[in-house]
Amino acid sequence: MKYAIKIHKISTVDELENSWNIEDYKELLERFELPGTETTDLKELRELLYMAITDKEPSEAAAIVLDYKLSNELNEGQIDSVSHEMLVDKISEEYPRIELHQTLFNVNQLLYKAFNGKFPNAKATIVDFEITPKANAEKNITKEIALKCFAKNLDSHNVIIRLFGHQLDADEPFEEANDVIWGLQKNGDSYRLITSEYFMSKEEFLSPEFEAKIDFFEEEA
Template sequence: MIVQVKIISIKAVTELPGYWSNDDFIQLLDKMSLPDADKLKPEELKDLLHMAITDFEPEEAAEIILTYKLGDKLTPGQIQTIAHDMTDEKVAETYADPSFHYDLFNINQLLFKAFKGKFPNTEASVIVLEMTSNEDIEVNREVLTKALAQSLSERSIIQRLYEDQVTGKADFDDAEKIIWLYHTKGENAYEIITSRYWIDKEDIENGEYEADILFFEGED
């Protein structure tokens, strides 16, 4: 499938609005022994949570938040390991299973801002592109990742780790984990959110190009 791609913009951000809700803040404050936070004004919740977080040691605070967000997906032992590693590693980039990177990014940045730098700063990339084709396109994470991959230099992480996948020689299940969020921004335009680890502005070599999207057809 041939598509025409034009990258409109790409920027690095350290926070993704909408991940944390006021209810999340209230629940976390309760777990940090500050009940009745639901009686506070919504605009006060985040600042109070930052203060509550710093009443704990960094690793302990990380464990509380990790358990709240990921306790149904990770074992207590895994959570303890991640909490320990978070203070000096960018776990939102290095954790072995990329399906956790989106949550780990947001958890890390909450801790980073509360502790004012005791956790490594990590960044996400927000990309806006236009994509058109003479063929019918079913836009999904795999199509978007493969379209973007053809603008990236050979040194990029995606090109180095997923060469077979982006060229249609193997299944590309991890595309669902690489692109965290996407939505339309008008006709033929899309906003994509991913980790800067996966797609960095410095890795983009072409801003406007034709991409050939190839899909794995399996083995006979």
């Protein structure tokens, strides 16, 4: 299948919009022993949470936020381990379970800003683009389609190309695409793709306009 892609904008950000809401902040304030906050102003709640967070040691604060966001995915020992590792490593890029990367990014960046840089500063990449199916190509643009197309327009040293060569070549299913791409939003004829800078950095894109021919894995009969 063949697609034509036109990139309008590539942005590098250190925070994702709407990653935390009022309910998140209030629950975290409870857990950081600052309950009963009446305000519903998002900015004010955030500032109160920053103050509550910095009353704890960094690893202790990390464990509290991780427990809130990932207690269904990680056990107590894993949370304790991650809470210490993320002080020295970009855990949202290095953790072996890719499906947790986005949540780990959001946790990391909350702590990074609260502690004014004591945690590593991870980044995300946002790509605004148009994609046009050619001939009989699938018109329902999935994360797999978008990722396979963009991989054709990335520097050969890119992490996706190095890690997922068999999937990109359609020798294996590409289930990981759903976790590598954190979000794929459609707005009219345009799309917005969100992923980690680890997987796609602004500097790795080769051209603002390109065509990509991709294939899909097929089970042998």
